Amino acid sequence: MPSVTWDTAFEASPADTDEAKYGALKIRQLKVAISERGELELNWKTGTQPFGKAGKLAAVFHGTTTEINALTGMTTNSQAFDTTLNVPKRYTGSEWVAVSIDHGTFAGLSDDDHPQYLNLTKASQTLTENLLVTASKTIDGRDISADGIVLDALAAGTAVAFGSWVTKVAATSYLAATDGFLVVALYSLTQNCTRYATGYTDANNPPTTIRCTASGISVIDSDTENYGSFTMPVKKGDYYRVVVTGGGPYTIAINWIPLGS
Numbered sequence: 084m085p086s087v088t089w090d091t092a093f094e095a096s097p098a099d100t101d102e103a104k105y106g107a108l109k110i111r112q113l114k115v116a117i118s119e120r121g122e123l124e125l126n127w128k129t130g131t132q133p134f135g136k137a138g139k140l141a142a143v144f145h146g147t148t149t150e151i152n153a154l155t156g157m158t159t160n161s162q163a164f165d166t167t168l169n170v171p172k173r174y175t176g177s178e179w180v181a182v183s184i185d186h187g188t189f190a191g192l193s194d195d196d197h198p199q200y201l202n203l204t205k206a207s208q209t210l211t212e213n214l215l216v217t218a219s220k221t222i223d224g225r226d227i228s229a230d231g232i233v234l235d236a237l238a239a240g241t242a243v244a245f246g247s248w249v250t251k252v253a254a255t256s257y258l259a260a261t262d263g264f265l266v267v268a269l270y271s272l273t274q275n276c277t278r279y280a281t282g283y284t285d286a287n288n289p290p291t292t293i294r295c296t297a298s299g300i301s302v303i304d305s306d307t308e309n310y311g312s313f314t315m316p317v318k319k320g321d322y323y324r325v326v327v328t329g330g331g332p333y334t335i336a337i338n339w340i341p342l343g344s
Contacts, residue, residue, distance in 0.1 A: 143171070151179050246341035253280075253335060256289040256324045259317045263341040267325055269333060270310040271299040276331025282315040284323040299333055 097109045144151070148167040159176040171182040186192075195202060202208065218228040251257060251265070269280040282295035297311030317323045325337050 154179070243343055246343070249339045249341075251325070251337040251339050253325045253327050253337060256322050257339070258288070259284075259319055259321050259323060259341075261341040261343050262319045263317050263339060265315045265317055265323055265325070266312070266336075266338045266340065267295075267297060267315070268310065268312040268336040269297050269299045269327070270335075271301040272332040272334060274301045276301040276309075276329075276333065278327060278329040278331060278333040280311065280313070280335060281326050281328070282313060282323070283326065284315060284317045284321050286321055288322045289324055290322045298329075301331070 096112075097106075101109075144154070144161075144163040145166055146163065148165050151163045151165055151172060154161075154163070154174070157174040159174060161174040163172045163174070163179065164170075165172050165179075165181070168181070172179045173182055195205065201210075216222070216227045219226060221227070246261070246263075265282060265284075267280050267282060269278060271278055276299070278299045280297045280299075281293055283290040283292060284294050285292040295313035295315040297313045299309045299311045301309050315323070325335075327333070327335060
């Protein structure tokens with residue numbers, strides 16, 4: 084067999100010429116040498132768990148941070164488990180460092196192994212718990228928080244409510260701060276009186292598009308008052324006005340009622 088020595092002088096004793104009476108001493112020295120060698124190679128130290136003990140070999144040393152840091156001069160990439168930090172460690176050749184695990188190197192990353200998680204590429208999934216969405220965040224371009232407020236109002240019957248009536252005058256342009264309705268009532272006061280009320284509304288100021296008209300015409304030789312009226316819807320952001328034409332005395336009531344706020 085090949086000649087492998089650790090301590091040449093020590094291993095050469097006893098010599099073939101030594102007397103037998105030295106046998107017991109040599110046996111004791113051999114036991115000490117084996118223990119020293121085991122401590123050097125396998126960390127047989129009092130109070131710690133050795134790599135090899137009672138015929139069993141541990142693949143990874145388990146110990147506290149202090150115990151592991153005391154293991155110096157180990158073979159590079161020796162393994163240990165730090166029971167203080169609960170992390171695996173390896174020896175770099177000069178110190179013990181925590182083993183870095185890159186999730187991207189795991190096998191089966193494309194497998195659907197967690198059915199309890201939402202999979203954005205998987206069809207036919209059922210949401211079984213409440214889902215909170217931060218304000219102003221969108222799903223498919225919709226602000227769920229804002230839309231939810233509208234839907235809650237619809238369910239409660241409070242989504243759309245009329246505001247207060249506001250009196251307006253003819254021949255004046257108004258900007259609609261909300262959607263709403265313009266209600267006009269026109270009536271002539273004497274016979275042979277012809278009056279027309281025309282409602283305009285669009286994005287121009289003054290508006291130029293005719294939307295509604297009403298007339299109050301009194302017949303000759305008749306004292307009967309004649310009435311005409313219209314209700315004109317107006318879109319938020321548009322202008323509106325009423326123009327009265329014709330001749331003769333008349334009375335007109337122009338009222339605006341906003342829709343919502």
